[in-house]
Amino acid sequence: MADEPWAGPASLGQHSLWLRSRLAREDSAQHVTAVFRLTGALDVPALTGALDAVVDRHESLRTVFELRGDTLTQVVLPRLTLDVPVRELAVEAIPDAVHELLHRPFDLAEGPLLRFHLLRLAPQEHLAVLAVHHIVTDATSSAVLLEELTFGYAARVAGVEPEYDELPIQYADFAVWQRDRLSGDHLESLTGYWAKRLAGVVPLPFTPATGQVPDGGPRGAAHHFTLPAVTARALEKLAYHRGATAFMVLLAGYQALLSRWFRQDDITVVSPTEGRDRPELERLVGYFVNPLLLRTDLSGAPGFSALLDRVRAGCLDDFDRRELPFERAVEELRRHGGAGAERLASGAMFVLQSPRPASWRVAGLTMELLPSPVTTAKAGLVLDVRPVGGGYEAVLEYDTALFGQAAAERFARHLGELYARAARLPELPLPELLAAVAPEDELPAFPETPVLPEAGAAPPEDELPAPFVPPRTPIEREVARIWAELLDGSEEVGVHDNFFDLGGQSLTAVRLAARLRDAFPVEISVRDDLYRDFTVAAVSATVYRRLAGPGTPEEPPGTAPSPGRVRHEENLLAGMAGAAETAGAAEAAGASSAPEGGELRFRASLAQEGLWDSLSPERTAPLLTAGVRLYGPLDTERLRAAWDALADRHETLRSTYRIEDGHLTQIVAPSVRLPLDTADAEPHAYPDIVRAEVDRPFDLASAPPVRMRLLRFGPDDHAVLVVLHHMVGDGRTLEILVRDLWALYLGEGDRLPGLPTRFAEFARRHRELVAGPRGDELTAYWTDRLAGAEPVVLPSDRVPADAPRQLGRAVDIAMPEPVFEALSRLTARRRTTLNTVGLAAFQLLLARRSGQRDICLRTPVSYRDTTDVQDLVADFSNDVVIRVDLSGDPTYAGVLDRVEEATREGFARHELPPHLLEPHLPDPELLGRLFRVQFTTEEEVRAGLEGGGLRVEPLTPPFPYAYRPLSVRLRHGGTRPHTVWICRDDLFSPDRIEELAAEFHEVIAAMAADPTAPALR
DSSP, rough: OSSSEEEEOOHHHHHHHHHHHHOOSSSSGGGGEEEEEESSSOOOOHHHHHHHHHHHHHHGGEEEEEEEEEEEEEEESSOOOOOOOOOOGGGGGGGHHHHHHHHHHHHHHHTOOEEEEEEEEETTEEEEEEEGGGGOOOOOHHHHHHHHHHHHHHHHTTTTOOOOOOOOOOOHHHHHHHHHHHHHHHHHHHHHHHHHHTTTTOHHHHHHHHOOSSSSSSSOOOEEEEOOOOHHHHHHHHHHHHOOOOHHHHHHHHHHHHHHHOOOEEEEEEEEOOOOOOOOGTTOOOOOEEEEEEEEEEOOOOOOHHHHHHHHHHHHHHTTTSSSSSHHHHHHHHHTOTTGGGGSTTEEEEEEEEOOOOOETTTTTEEEOOOOOOOBBBSSSEEEEETTTTTTEEEEETTTTTTOOEEEEEEEEHHHHHHHHHHHHTSHHHHHHHHHOOOOGGGGOOOOOOOOOTTOOOOOGGSOOOOOOOSSSHHHHHHHHHHHTTTTTTTTHHHHHTTTTOOOOOHHHHHHHHHHHHHHHSSSOOIIIITTTTTHHHHHHHHHHHOOOOOOOOOTTTOOOOHHHHHHHHHHHHHHHHHHHHHHHHTTTSSSSOTTTTOOEEEEHHHHHHHHOOOOOOSOOOEEEEEEEEESOOOHHHHHHHHHHHHHHHGGEOOOEEEEEEEEEEOSSSSOOOOOOEEEEOOGHHHHHHHHHHSSSOTTTSOSSSEEEEEEEEEEEEEEEEEEEEOOOHHHHHHHHHHHHHHHHOOOOOGGOOSSSHHHHHHHHHHHHSSSSSHHHHHHHHHHHHHTTTOOOOOOOSSSOOOOOOHHHEEEEEOOHHHHHHHHHHHHHTTHHHHHHHHHHHHHHHHHOOOOSEEEEEEESSSSGGGGGGGSSSSOOEEEEEEEESSSBBHHHHHHHHHHHHHHHTTTTTOHHHHHHHSSSSSHHHHHHTEEEEEEEOOOOOOOOOOEEEEEEEEEEOOOSSSEEEEEEEEEEESSSSSEEEEEEOOOOOHHHHHHHHHHHHHHHHHHOTTSSSOOO
């Protein structure tokens, strides 16, 4: 077991559940609970020891959750010992104690997310109360936990240590594997299916029942009833003859009755499904649930058997595509204008449980499972069914703000009668069947489904949107500004605009709360403050009351802020701004300010200085290229304007460079017209045009470091080629340039993310970091790390001669499907990354070919590790050496361990540019020789470029030159990974590259097949 916490991304299901927990009124609806009566002599130390062993065995039970940026992170604690109190209580105090233990909130960030208490009723009688947060467990997990707990208890009572089968993976491995799988074309296919499947869905029109629950009281209750064995057998026989399952026939009856009660033919029910379709997941404790939205059309008066056919067809299609996370499906629905999308999760739910024994014996104890009281409903109406003794036990769980007890009992009676009659008369038209079991006078007064207006019809006068009202107070203006940024630059956010109506989503709401807490020193709750009235006016009023303190009068809703409040806000924010200005004065002093309309001058970054020093007539900097092909009518004037607007947005594109006072200075012009050349060309000439552009140098002292070629292949067929100097760009920069240029062309520049930091500020921060103690630490580390290092012998056809740039080629080789599957299994099993496995395989390949056991190679890293620089056009790249000792006949697993350690240490010390390290090495040329071979892992980001009447396709750039003898890029994010081998023509023949790629794949397959096998024999 590791000694330090391990952190990694949460699974997509955990992310969805975490969001629902944050937004729910009462989080105890997400508690998985059980109460057992233990009769007999209880060995408490044996029970607590068994529980500790299960917690040690399953990492999910030692996991807590943190939101880091926009990513929900699961943090696995190295060890966790649960406190298991044993209490003696008076009989009358037991119900309250059990309720408190089952429903006490869990702190997902602090943990633990499991509690186990014992209540002693008598010397030979106890209650065991178990509560686990759903984010780390599910129904199967509960069964596994109970089975392993009783097995461990029996062993300890017998005086032996229990022996469990080894778990092949942990839950965190599944989370990594799931995120890799749900990407690229597979994710797009799932998203497209559910967007179409749920188009136009209408939630059930629940309306609150009055007088049921006092504010703040319980929000759930349950009604228990049974379906007798004769009805169950008849339903199952009907299902068998229609090729359906018990789940489908029970769901069909539930949806039919919902259709009758709520008077609509389009019924959508939530049903949780477990995704344990791999054998290594069967015995794992964790959250594998994904709620599915099961939609059925009941129109046309079908018989029950025909309805069952519809339900079966829908379920089969939906279950085949059940991987799409629930929140993603709902957000797609909301994005396409689905009304009340967020209400689907809290509408109707159906659950079919697995059978379980009511009691069992273990080591002299009789364990009896007792029913847990329901005081918080998981949804508005939940039908929970479990097979028992040939029939079914059913629980109708309901939100008491929506249903009263009498209504719940009546629904259960109607449902029982419906199931019995449907099994006997499956061809009877559904309206007749439903009228017989649920007469009109027994139906509730829920509103009928709203009739949607026809397209183009004007809304009634009383439904017209409120007139636009701009922000009126300082706080409203700041809230509206933050709001607009999070909603991708939405125009003119008014004080009465609703967050969700403008495109907000659940995670965006969580981010908004965090941004508000950053902007104002107040605590803002998503559930209690934002969801109550999600408008700028209401949120701003909440912020104002928190800032002003207790006793601040609350203005009536809908009224304009008073002049006194406006003045008070101005004073409050002025005090905050003064404090911030004082604190930030020293930090702001580092970068020169530009006079209005004048130039901005500042010292270049360390990376830019290193690149500048390396340039010479013989050694030119690599140029970055990006190309897209445009089919359709292109407005060249709009493109020209967008190109210039791109320079207005990004200072580095208006920059030139000169040596001033002995330092390289970056000079940012107030405005510039970027080079754009237009020419007619043939499509087949595109590679030659790229090569010619790469051969054209930039004059960094007097001209912008970027240019564009617009190639006209035909009247409605163009190509855009952007060429960028490495001085102002890295790999991420090209994505930013193409994204921003396209948005500006479409007139959507205001939707681009803000740029909170200038590159000058980053350059100053980085220089100060390296000039301080951190720089000394980095220099000492790398000097020691590279002592005695030798460059790797290239697996080439010919011996290389040093050259800064040679003709080269790029060979793109797909990874075979069996190798990809082996790679996926290996990364999941070892809880490691694609980069680690790929790097290990490549270093093993080099070791086998060269006979060396000390392998050094170059891998790029990035300084884009803070959110404020993510969208800047600039060079944030750096290089580190990954050195791995392969001596001692290591196994494949041992090699992976060594590579993980080397990359972890190297990436944690990536801030030192190579040109500052070289003077401290015995041989100043050493880094250059170690950098001759490169390996990197890249995620393919395919930005969706569409609109403007154009179809856009990316153009793969040719690689006319190789700046090092061999560079391998392992790319992922599409259907499956592939490798791009960039090499010098004079060193590597095409056959040699194919041979190396095949060996690379063989190493991965062997590593996955038997990690314990020797790696270099």
